[in-house]
Amino acid sequence: MIRYGDEVASIARPLRDPGDLEILLDRAAAARVVMIGEATHGTHEFYEWRAELTKRLIAECGYSFVAVEGDWPDCERVNAAVRDDRADPRDALVRYDRWPTWMWANEETVDFTRWLHARNTRRPPDDRVGFHGLDVYSLWESMREILTWLREHDPDLVPAALDAYRCFEPYNEDPNAYGWATQFVPVACEDRVVTMLTAVRDRDFGLWQNAEVVAGAEGYYRAMVRGGPEAWNIRDRHMDQTLDRLLRRYGPTSKAVVWAHNTHVGDARATDQSQYGEISIGQLARERYGDAQVLLVGFGTYRGTVVAGPGWGQSMEVMGVPGARPGSLEEVLHAAAPPCGLFVFPSEGPRPDLLTTVLPHRAIGVVYRAERERWANYVPTVLGERYDAFLWFGETRALRPLHTLRVDVHEPETYPSGV
Numbered sequence: 001m002i003r004y005g006d007e008v009a010s011i012a013r014p015l016r017d018p019g020d021l022e023i024l025l026d027r028a029a030a031a032r033v034v035m036i037g038e039a040t041h042g043t044h045e046f047y048e049w050r051a052e053l054t055k056r057l058i059a060e061c062g063y064s065f066v067a068v069e070g071d072w073p074d075c076e077r078v079n080a081a082v083r084d085d086r087a088d089p090r091d092a093l094v095r096y097d098r099w100p101t102w103m104w105a106n107e108e109t110v111d112f113t114r115w116l117h118a119r120n121t122r123r124p125p126d127d128r129v130g131f132h133g134l135d136v137y138s139l140w141e142s143m144r145e146i147l148t149w150l151r152e153h154d155p156d157l158v159p160a161a162l163d164a165y166r167c168f169e170p171y172n173e174d175p176n177a178y179g180w181a182t183q184f185v186p187v188a189c190e191d192r193v194v195t196m197l198t199a200v201r202d203r204d205f206g207l208w209q210n211a212e213v214v215a216g217a218e219g220y221y222r223a224m225v226r227g228g229p230e231a232w233n234i235r236d237r238h239m240d241q242t243l244d245r246l247l248r249r250y251g252p253t254s255k256a257v258v259w260a261h262n263t264h265v266g267d268a269r270a271t272d273q274s275q276y277g278e279i280s281i282g283q284l285a286r287e288r289y290g291d292a293q294v295l296l297v298g299f300g301t302y303r304g305t306v307v308a309g310p311g312w313g314q315s316m317e318v319m320g321v322p323g324a325r326p327g328s329l330e331e332v333l334h335a336a337a338p339p340c341g342l343f344v345f346p347s348e349g350p351r352p353d354l355l356t357t358v359l360p361h362r363a364i365g366v367v368y369r370a371e372r373e374r375w376a377n378y379v380p381t382v383l384g385e386r387y388d389a390f391l392w393f394g395e396t397r398a399l400r401p402l403h404t405l406r407v408d409v410h411e412p413e414t415y416p417s418g419v
Helices: 003-011 017-026 044-061 070-081 091-094 107-120 137-155 155-171 175-184 190-200 204-224 230-250 279-290 329-338
Strands: 011-015 032-034 065-068 130-134 256-259 294-308 315-319 340-344 359-363 378-382 390-397
Touching: 003 011, 003 017, 003 065, 003 329, 011 017, 017 044, 017 294, 017 340, 032 044, 032 279, 044 107, 044 256, 044 294, 044 390, 065 204, 065 230, 070 091, 070 107, 070 130, 070 204, 091 107, 107 137, 130 230, 137 155, 137 190, 155 175, 155 230, 175 204, 204 230, 230 256, 230 279, 279 294, 294 329, 329 390, 378 390
Parallel strands: 032 256, 032 294, 065 130, 065 256, 294 390
Antiparallel strands: 011 340, 294 315, 340 390, 359 378
């Protein structure tokens, strides 16, 4: 740990207010995609500073939309609210009812979306910044959105959508039941979903995207029960493809800000994810658009509190996060970095050992068990290859959920724990 002290001091910049992000803005100005991570799904500072960086990207660098690790139908309600002069985005966010609700139904996201709404009201309708979901979980919600749209706008296509919907009906909106059933008898709904997707592809963009969600979710749930990297990769490829569709939808000069967990945002090739055959949207974006067009920003903390569940589907709690594991990246930064710091890594030339050595890097999902700190909750990482920049907070606190009621959960647990 001691050998990194001078290196940390030489590249760390104090982070006191949004004005200190200027050097990061300089790098982002030339990019088309900026992906901003989080080391947990329940930390105030990560959401707050991700929002502050995004505000500057939108206001000063012309970024076109924000795409998050959230469900398409839920986020489209938020998108409609931030574009509507008379709406309050909080009303849309409080309607998030799939566990873990706190990921987006929180006061930090309310603050950002209200800022975005206020800015959009000063812009013409065709120049307003959007808010969209990238994830794959909303199979049944997306099916219902498809049927609603078709019944109103294109009734001739309702039979193809109903055929797909009825194929899923016996599983009572339980993806585990559907996934396990496909392992033992040939009941997969894949062919019917493909037929529906082909039929609606050239219609309304939202309709098409909901059909893509259904197709992605169907494959994800079939793969999930088999284990291995396939389900993870289906999910990240779906997010990557959704991002690309959005960029094409917004036009050739459009730019995107992505919010997701470090495990998705960081380049998987710089972690042990690659050893397990896993990819990430950060890796896919670099491969699709080129390194110069993509800026990957990670986050980290040494200790504090976090909102998470003690088990999958269990009620959210504010949990203590102990000091990081000995020998971890977080312990290195705790010893040598400012209490709050910004690291923007050199894009060329020699790099210090801190950026080229494999170090354990904390990753907390929507499930957190502090008793596993000494042998889990960390991803071996080459920092300078996984990200282009890193925001560090020595001590953090839990974010502020909008509601605390436990809701039904049908989704299978993802690996690492709910990220």
